[in-house]
Amino acid sequence: MLDRDPVAGFTVVDVVDEPAADVDDAGLDEWLDEVMTRIALEDADTVAVASSPALGQRVVQRLAWRLEGPRVDLLVAPSIGDVAGPRVSMRMAADLPLLHLDEPHLTGPKRAIKRSLDILFGVGLFILFLPFLIVGGIGTKLTSRGPIFYTQERVGRGGQLIRVLKLRTMRVGADQEREAIIGLPDGDIAARYKADPRITGFGRFLRRWSIDEMPQVVNVVWGSMSLVGPRPVLVDELPLFGDADHRRHLTKPGLTGLWQVSGRKSVDWEERMRLDLDYVEHWSPALDLVIVAKTVKAVLVGDGAY
Structure with missing residues (x-):
């Protein structure tokens, strides 16, 4: 949907499958490494996370931590937006309400x-x-x-x-x-x-x-x-x-x-x-x-x- 709506301002350059619902820490690290590699290869500036049972608080929180250094924006579906409390703000994209996770730095x-x-x-x-x-x-x-x-x-x-x-x-x-x-x-x-x-x-x-x-x-x-x-x-x-x-x-x-x-x-x-x-x-x-x-x-x- 993001790719089909030019007004949204997004171009989808890659899609990464979600990790297994019961992924352990080692497997999650491998999945996060793959995500970061794809981001670097495509020079992406935003990661959008769709709602999924496998993408719970633990996975999204670890992803948010990985993205803090490279200055890549993270947008998540509202159903999994309880990962960062006061750092969450609402953004509309292609008529979808997405939550933007702000990096915890002083500006x-x-x-x-x-x-x-x-x-x-x-x-x-x-x-x-x-x-x-x-x-x-x-x-x-x-x-x-x-x-x-x-x-x-x-x-x-x-x-x-x-x-x-x-x-x-x-x-x-x-x-x-x-x-x-x-x-x-x-x-x-x-x-x-x-x-x-x-x-x-x-x-x-x-x-x-x-x-x-x-x-x-x-x-x-x-x-x-x-x-x-x-x-x-x-x-x-x-x-x-x-x-x-x-x-x-x-x-x-x-x-x-x-x-x-x-x-x-x-x-x-x-x-x-x-x-x-x-x-x-x-x-x-x-x-x-x-x-x-x-x-x-x-x-x-x-x-x-x-």
Whole structure:
């Protein structure tokens, strides 16, 4: 019907059969790979999903996640439009009511509001943090050999690499020892961090009160980070990401985030990813303010910090 109605503005370039109704995760990944290959071959800019018992919430949601990076629009029949809540808007095409799933990224006024809050709070926090940074810098210099500040390459918005600024809390050369001592994130990583021998005595004090992360307000003011968002991950943690986890990079990484006010390092990797994706999906200025308020409480009580 879309192809027969020139007013609709669509040209059908390919048709992909639906997956089996009982498709498992591996089979679904293969089907999604085929869809993405067809899109690339045809240079398609829209995917329309017809109503079908096999195309339930799980399948359409996974398809929506795959399409977020390539900037391909997704239109679905109303009967399966319960996959994205507030990101759904109605569009008419060839007299058919189709639901458009918007990608959860900040545009226009939302981006301006978030950036304004970042600058306002970033400058204010820098002034507030300055005495702590001076004391922390002097203490770092007097208690261990090496520079006061430490920069580390992390993954920013869109997968771009950024340099994150921190007060140094570990001995010089700690990065080269990370894999041998800490390894990659898993269910036991929290215990290994607590006993990390690379952290200096004064560094543990800085971490206990999150003073080591205060220099990142500079990243916030510069624009490579936001005040609130998913915490920036290490490059060598990317292989651990599942199919949907890369969606956390649709927004800038944050100085604090939803997982930090939910237990910080005591939260396991899977729960951290879930909280980050929830934030990306449901961002609002009010949510940012709530997270900031909860961060103050978490820092004061040292919840999950070590």
